[in-house]
Amino acid sequence: MEGSLAFKTMVIVMIAALCRAMPTTSPNQEELSNAQEYLSQFFSDVGVSAPNSVWRSSLPSFEDTLKKMQEFFGLEVTGQVDANTLEVMARPRCGFTDVSRYGHFEGQPKWGKTLVTYRIIDYTPDLNQSDVDTTIAKALKLYSDVIPLDFQQIDSGTADIMITFKSRDHGDFSPFDGPSGVLAHAFSPGEGNGGDTHFDEDENWTLTSAGTNLFLVAAHELGHALGLAHSQVRTALMFPTYYYVNTEGYKLPDDDRQGIQAIYGVRETSAQPTAKPYPHPKATNKPVTKPQPRPEPNPAPTPQRLPDRCSSNLIFDAATSLQRNLVFFKDGYFWKRVSSWHGITMKRITSVWPGINKVDAAYEFRKNNIAILFQGNYYWGIRGNSILPSYPKPLTNFGFPPSVTKVDAAVHVSFTGKTLLFVNNKYWSYNERMGAMDAGYPKFIHSDFPGIGDRVDAVFENKGYLYFSHGSSQTEYDYKRRRVIRNLLNSAWMDCN
Structure with a gap:
């Protein structure tokens, strides 16, 4: 009997060893x-x-x-x-990055108020509107139950948290990817887009275990909108990948509760159902204070004149491709020319990338899905509408000498893999793979780019050509052959009649 057992044990060990040796x-x-x-x-x-x-x-x-x-x-x-x-x-998941030192966004952004408004701009056809209203209110109540923060739904004007259901490219530089994959994303608290929450309309939104449960995804994304980043705790609501759990009587898990209370504190009394779904109670004779739109940062005493994209004297501060669109920067704003249709949209820079007031130069490194924005002697890395951690950084980190305090223009040339950076009448070449400036630079612009002059205000690549702007004029340039193709005005890109 003992010999038989020893033989069986030996066979099991041999099989295990063979399994380990088999190539995967x-x-x-x-x-x-x-x-x-x-x-x-x-x-x-x-x-x-x-x-x-x-x-x-x-x-x-x-x-x-x-x-x-x-x-x-x-x-x-x-x-x-x-x-x-x-x-x-x-696995289906949230669209926010998992790189985070803590369970909070860098700098711990939060709402500096006790009443936060939200508005559902458009609804999914997968559910009744009343069900969506109730579900969003229920998701927010998870938080108002444990922190001294109340929520109110409004049905017009600008709310703190604007909620939409959209598919694919929906105007925020982070397009959705169709069914499954990324389910939704949200901005951290702040001005402009801060707190706004977007759901992928290509998902099948449900209130059950079938399809994608709106309550669970909304509760997760609204955690981002309140200041929570992703958690590594698998049972936490803020774990990045989606999995269904029973939503009946669902309470905020301990990890999420501790994280949100670390930002806002603990609600001392039991929360009232303050996240009231639309329709709202009928108005009484008491005066009602209407929700006010979010103020622009550092409002000027007089209205700022918006740049005119159709002016024949239009001068770009910077220009770049960005996720297959073209983006043109001017006086704190930017225009986006969408590749799939003939139309121009305009936004304030700080409403998308808080902390960046003006862009002097910009380029996209499409291989890694990032773009670099320069302002003064600092630069930022962005992915879509998110500023990457550890930015901004000084220009010296990029490899510039201390004498360089501003970059005039930048462009990544896809077929060479190099990024060209223009400062006054010279330019540098940056090797993206090596992460360093190429030797022998800077060089004079007029020597290596005959026909474009010796100064560059903005430059971008489009369909194999480089477009150099100086003043209101622009030069279409064949970089491979080092020759000018044609000259045009900057406003030619602005769909003006």
Whole structure:
């Protein structure tokens, strides 16, 4: 009997050893590409270098970033794209990054008031409007039950939190990706877009375990709108990936409660149902104070004159491509020319990227889905409508000498992989893969770019050509052949009659 047991034990050990020795299925190129895109979007503030790259890079390595992701989700930390890792990457989730030092946004932004208003601008056809109203109110009550903050729904004007259901590109530089994938995203508290919450209309929104449960996703996103970042606690509401739990009698989990109370404090008395769904109670004879629109930061005593995009004397501060659109900056505002239709939208810069008042130069490094915005002697990294952590940084971090206090223009040339940066009558070449300036620079503009002059106010790449602006004039330039194609006005991009 003992010999038989010993034999069986030996067989089990041999089988286990053979299983360990068997090669695992390697991920194909598409899976590697998808993994790199996932890590760049959710686990890096500057992007991720390609796996098995022969190029030396200043970017975090693919393996190191993958290990960070595996550790975050409680997976076996292998640094390899295995089946479990791919399964987690394929789960529906929130669109906000998972890189966060704490469970709060950097600087701990919060609402400096006790009553926060919200408005549902448009509704999903998947549910009755009254059900949506009730569900959003129920999600907000999770927070008002535990913190001294009340919520009120309004049906007109500008609320603190504006809520929409939209699909694909919806005007905030963070387009949705269709069914599953990213379900929703929200802005942290602040001026302009601060607190605004967007749901992907391509999802099947429900109030059950079928489809995507609106209450659970709304409660998560509104946590962002109040100042919470993602949590590594799997049972927390602010865990980044979506999974269904029973919503009957649902209360805010301990990790989320502790996080939100660390920002706003503890509600000393039991909360009243202050998040009242529309329709509102009938008005009485008592005077009612109407919700006021959010003030612009540092309001001027007199209205600021908006830049005229159709002026023949239009001078750009900066220009760049951004997620397949063209963006033109001028006097604290920017125009976006959407590639899929002939139309121009205009927004204040601070309403999308708080803290950036004016843009002197800008470029997009599309490979890592980031853009760099320069203002004075600092620069910011952005992804969509989010400013990346650890920014702004001084120009010296970019490799400029201390004598450079402002960048006039910048453009990433896709076929060379280099970024050109223009300062006065000279330019630098920055190697994105090496994360350093190329040797031998700066050089004179007029020597290397014959026909465009010796100063550049703005430059961008479009359909293989570079467009150099100086004053109100612009030069379409064939960079490969170093020759001018044609001259035009800046306003030619503005869809003016």
